[in-house]
Amino acid sequence: xxxxxxxxxxxxxxxxxxxxxxxxxxxxxxxxxxxxxxxxxxxxxxxxxxxxxxxxxxxxxxxxxxxxxxxxxxxxxxxxxxxxxxxxxxxxxxxxxxxxxxxxxxxxxxxxxxxxxxxxxxxxxxxxxxxxxxxxxxxxxxxxxxxxxxxxxxxxxxxxxxxxxxxxxxxxxxxxxxxxxxxxxxxxxxxxxxxxxxxxxxxxxxxxxxxxxxxxxxxxxxxxxxxxxxxxxxxxxxxxxxxxxxxxxxxxxxxxxxxxxxxxxxxxxxxxxxxxxxxxxxxxxxxxxxxxxxxxxxxxxxxxxxxxxxxxxx
Numbered sequence: 001x002x003x004x005x006x007x008x009x010x011x012x013x014x015x016x017x018x019x020x021x022x023x024x025x026x027x028x029x030x031x032x033x034x035x036x037x038x039x040x041x042x043x044x045x046x047x048x049x050x051x052x053x054x055x056x057x058x059x060x061x062x063x064x065x066x067x068x069x070x071x072x073x074x075x076x077x078x079x080x081x082x083x084x085x086x087x088x089x090x091x092x093x094x095x096x097x098x099x100x101x102x103x104x105x106x107x108x109x110x111x112x113x114x115x116x117x118x119x120x121x122x123x124x125x126x127x128x129x130x131x132x133x134x135x136x137x138x139x140x141x142x143x144x145x146x147x148x149x150x151x152x153x154x155x156x157x158x159x160x161x162x163x164x165x166x167x168x169x170x171x172x173x174x175x176x177x178x179x180x181x182x183x184x185x186x187x188x189x190x191x192x193x194x195x196x197x198x199x200x201x202x203x204x205x206x207x208x209x210x211x212x213x214x215x216x217x218x219x220x221x222x223x224x225x226x227x228x229x230x231x232x233x234x235x236x237x238x239x240x241x242x243x244x245x246x247x248x249x250x251x252x253x254x255x256x257x258x259x260x261x262x263x264x265x266x267x268x269x270x271x272x273x274x275x276x277x278x279x280x281x282x283x284x285x286x287x288x289x290x291x292x293x294x295x296x297x298x299x300x301x302x303x304x305x306x307x308x309x310x311x312x313x314x
Contacts, residue, residue, distance in 0.1 A: 003041050042084055045087055049089065126223055130209075136182060150205075249278075
């Protein structure tokens with residue numbers, strides 16, 4: 001089987017298992033510019049892989065994504081007998097540090113009503129209440145931006161405190177239960193929508209601009225940058241990238257794990273639960289969010305000390 005045929009089979013296999021696989025598919029097809037697609041998988045050399053991975057600037061996430069796509073393909077190819085070994089380099093440089101989750105004090109400033117109102121003063125479309133409700137959904141329910149902004153009124157069941165997330169990143173729908181505080185926020189926002197005369201039909205977007213249209217990434221990102229400045233949340237810490245809107249979802253995952261450690265819960269058993277809640281197809285996607293922070297490391301160390309001392313809940 002040729003390299004090109006094996007790649008296309010791998011793409012179909014991943015998609016058949018529920019992944020959209022768009023980014024990795026495109027990267028694997030780009031790799032064919034560096035290798036002979038009509039030759040066998042074992043004809044690929046490490047030099048060709050390095051030529052594909054190399055960039056003109058500093059190490060970036062894009063290189064990590066390319067390496068991850070190739071690694072997945074070669075695991076598949078070897079398991080199917082299309083290749084005997086992987087040509088990927090053994091000494092691939094470590095990726096740049098991911099931005100850590102927001103600290104509790106940073107979250108308090110980002111979610112403070114006065115700061116949200118200040119950054120939205122005079123806004124034509126995205127009002128402060130809608131913007132803050134979006135932020136609380138991203139952090140409180142760990143939603144992706146597209147999932148939160150795609151919610152319709154039919155997707156919100158306040159009586160059961162459950163959100164229905166439809167057609168997610170992996171073509172699946174899922175139910176997301178929310179806590180009592182977030183449910184109260186959503187109930188209040190429903191009354192605000194009614195007061196402001198926004199559409200009340202089941203197909204109407206939950207989070208909407210003043211004219212009822214869906215929130216756009218550019219508008220929300222501009223608002224978030226203004227909020228960060230007002231709240232004094234910057235990326236000045238060593239190794240920290242500029243804080244992003246998506247880091248609210250990251251923070252939800254890490255803070256959930258930290259809370260489980262504190263409660264003495266069986267974290268290994270609960271990881272698949274977190275993965276399902278976040279809408280990941282497997283645990284690999286969840287591990288991205290579970291970067292170690294000083295607080296998380298401390299909780300893990302305490303758990304190990306308890307285990308080493310013969311504790312029953314280890």
